[in-house]
Amino acid sequence: MSQDKQSYSAAIIIIGNEILSGRTVDKNTNWLALRLVDLGIKLAEVRVIPDIRQKIIDTIHELRDGVDYIFTTGGIGPTHDDITAESVAGAFGVDVVQDERAYKLLLDHYGAEAELTPARLKMAMLPEGADIIDNPVSGAPGFKIGNVYVMAGVPRIMQGMFDHIAPSLTGGPPVASVTVECALPESVIADDLNALQDQYPQVDMGSYPNYQHGVFSTSLVLRCSDEDLLAKAAEAVRAMVARHNERNVTY
Amino acid sequence: MSQDKQSYSAAIIIIGNEILSGRTVDKNTNWLALRLVDLGIKLAEVRVIPDIRQKIIDTIHELRDGVDYIFTTGGIGPTHDDITAESVAGAFGVDVVQDERAYKLLLDHYGAEAELTPARLKMAMLPEGADIIDNPVSGAPGFKIGNVYVMAGVPRIMQGMFDHIAPSLTGGPPVASVTVECALPESVIADDLNALQDQYPQVDMGSYPNYQHGVFSTSLVLRCSDEDLLAKAAEAVRAMVARHNERNVTY
CATH class of the missing domain: 3.30.70.600 (Ribosomal protein S10)
Structure with a gap:
């Protein structure tokens, strides 16, 4: 981003079958929209998409050149339907690898190596080259790769993650x-x-x-x-x- | 749609700067998502986009071949920022024309031709070839063209319009x-x-x-x-x- 840039924009990708089925009401869009206004970042678009690998990849490809920031929520937990990390890796053409900082955070959270079951270790598998986003609530971190910020779907955890990254975001004059x-x-x-x-x-x-x-x-x-x-x-x-x-x- | 088709899908396009600025919390997505489950129609994607003509056109083009139904909400009122009808017309390559059924509905609602100001008459301008969707709450109708159903943004009015069209939608077995x-x-x-x-x-x-x-x-x-x-x-x-x-x- 050039230094004399006047306006900054973002897109949100809500990853979650539970929103599309109506089971859960999305609370993340409005919270993020208001925070982005405060930061002087224009929210250009929101997409709610299912937990489908190719759909996540295509959506990132379609959005990432048009905005300064992409924020995703959902799909970074330990279960089989949590496929955001591997899908984002796919969008950037990199592998997922065990991230040692994430491993350390999970070890601190769960207390012993014996507690790091395969499911929990999955939350330490991040796209190669990603930066960690601290999770102040539970152990499993979010991450950032390119201009894509990957956060949890649970609102309280997502909010904690966003507060952590907000000071690093550049915005224009607030509207x-x-x-x-x-x-x-x-x-x-x-x-x-x-x-x-x-x-x-x-x-x-x-x-x-x-x-x-x-x-x-x-x-x-x-x-x-x-x-x-x-x-x-x-x-x-x-x-x-x-x-x-x-x-x-x-x- | 062929008669032996087993599954039906939909996308929702929420047209509204007020959702993107965080001023308004979108209540239409969850209401529609639950109704679509009941109808056996899978909600494949939701997009929230700004009131920008080319963005509306592009979004319709990107979505319309992948789903059976597109439902839009917002932007069909009388003010300068209500550009959905002309944008949807643009997506289908047709002009907006004064629709005589819509004119009649507005005349009934407002009571006299003298009351049909330019702003109100705007709500009778629909894409050529569109079908009317009745508005049981206020006069201005929604419309359908191709597989795109254009509804109001105000939740109570949108719900009335959807209840009106629901019997005409084909779904699969409910999940x-x-x-x-x-x-x-x-x-x-x-x-x-x-x-x-x-x-x-x-x-x-x-x-x-x-x-x-x-x-x-x-x-x-x-x-x-x-x-x-x-x-x-x-x-x-x-x-x-x-x-x-x-x-x-x-x-």
Whole structure:
């Protein structure tokens, strides 16, 4: 990455049949999305894919040149369905080898060599050349190879791993945001909002309809890394919403 | 689709900057995943992508030949950031045109032609040749073109649209599942579970670690469309877990 790079982007790959079958609700995407905003890294895409070796390899190949960072969650445990390490190795054309740092971490965690069953030793098998990502919760580490950061699927463990790597990630200026809540349906304000978006092209204006108890309302989210411009655009949006509110009251 | 086809698959495309920025937690994936299991349709992949026309087009092109159904959510409202209809039209190489059925639905909903502002009329602009998907909650319909079903992003509206199309979808035999809860960490039972997976190759055995209050446990999820075989495999897994529990008690 060049030093004068202005923006940084990431993709998330959630590896897990349990998300696709609906058994488990994915909690990792939203947690990571919010952390990436804080770090000034734009989340460009999320993919949820099954525990299939070739699918993991293809997905990494499709994403890795388009973003600065790839974060994966899931599939690094001791069971037969944990195939992330060998699949990521496949994506980079390297073998998995027993990593001595990972072996030491597992030995410390389980206390004796006799406890390092074949299943547990599997968690010390990492792609050749990978760096360790510490696991502050259980023994088995995550790892980094190229721009791919491989983390656990259990949210508490994934979060611990991400906190460990966050200081090493480079981001751009954080994008500030302002939300203007509007008690009217989207379609009432849409024409005027379109005009304001044209007037402030540098400010990203998102319009998100809400529907609750039979009533529509709208959240208008403005995002921009220039805070002065953002404040000005937000003021204009608030004034537009106020005009519509008055008009609706007089009906 | 041929009549003797045994299995059916789907992909979901969540179109929404608000999910990628972490502002909104995606609730549509899990709801759809569970409904697809009931319908005997395997969810092969989920992608969360931004509101960018070319990205939507590329994603549809990448996914549409590999699955029977694509379901999209988000971006069909009246504002400038609602670009799903024109993007899906682009993916199919057709224009968007004012759909007379959609126009009629909007007229019914808003009550008078004078109420059909440019923003609201935008919701009647659909890809040429698309079929309408009724929106039981608000006026603006979803649509279907090819194997792509385009639905709203607001969960209650999306759910209403999906319930409307569900009877028209073809699925295979539903996959039954049994969950065996195990109070031990994954690594204790992993070797034996691997052996059982080898013994029952037709049964998909997933192992999902849980971590709560500093204690690890494991959920073992067995899935198979043959219920007798599933019951037999579940019995073997339960017996294996019971053996480990006894052993751990005597330590």
